[in-house]
Amino acid sequence: MKIAVFGATGRVGSNVVQLALQAGWEIKALVRDIPKAESLIPGAHLIEGDATISEDVEKTIQGCDLVFSALSTDKTDTLSKTFPLIIDHMISHRIDRIITVGTAGILNSRLEKGKYRYQSKESKRRSTFAAEEHQKVYQSLAKSNLDWVILCPTYLPDGENEGEVRYEENFLPEGGTRITVKDTALFAFKEIKENEFHYTRVGLSY
Incomplete structure (x- = not known):
């Protein structure tokens, strides 16, 4: 897989x-800093x-089978600028499947029907900028006509695999408060596979 x-x-x-590399897959990664990468x-x-x-x-997408994005907002509008380009080039190169990492803020609120979590009392974040950027991606x-999935982890501390990850479509599992970076990455890897x-x-x- 590429x-x-x-x-x-x-x-x-x-x-x-x-x-993915350990699994023998080929990776094309668009990066700003080659030595860091x-x-x-x-x-x-x-x-x-x-x-x-x-x-x-387009250089990054061309010749690939699938697209994976873990782009963050980093207090910029990079996400909302990038995703129309990704979608257009996926369509032009006939690549159907995309998996992205979003935020729990764009899941549906359990408490306030018709709202995203970031718009409701469920969210404790004062700034909504990142969630609004991820909402635009969603x-x-x-x-689009792409086969897409957005993985939406809640609070994301660094840490090793702890296992017992709970998941739910369109909602955050009840009582969920955290999940480590490692377990989020493992869940994403399994979804790609x-x-x-x-x-x-x-x-x-x-």
Whole structure:
């Protein structure tokens, strides 16, 4: 399998790429910092560029079987600028499947029907910028004809695999408060491999 990866040097992205390389898959990763990427994900085919530039996105996607994104907002509008490009180039290159990592904020609220969690009393975050960026990604994918899934972990501390991950489509599992980076990456890796979910958001927590 050949996977195009965006956000490959981030916390979740680098762990997913390492698992994929160990499985013998080929990785094409778009990165800004080649030396940093070489130290984090040795063995990946690195493309130096910018995810908001159409040509760089196309170089990364071309020839791949699947797209995986762990791009974060990083207090910028990178996500909302990048995803229309990813979608367009996936369509033009006839790549159907995309798996992304989002945020639990864009899952449905259990307490306030018709709202996202970040819009409801369930969210404790003061800033909604990141959730709004991830919401734009969700809406763009939902309007497309791609086979998409957005994995939505709640609070995401660094940490090793703890196991017993709970998940639920479109909602955060009840009482869920955290899940480690390692377990989120392992769940993403398994989803790339097993294709269990389609056209949906998946809430992740312990």
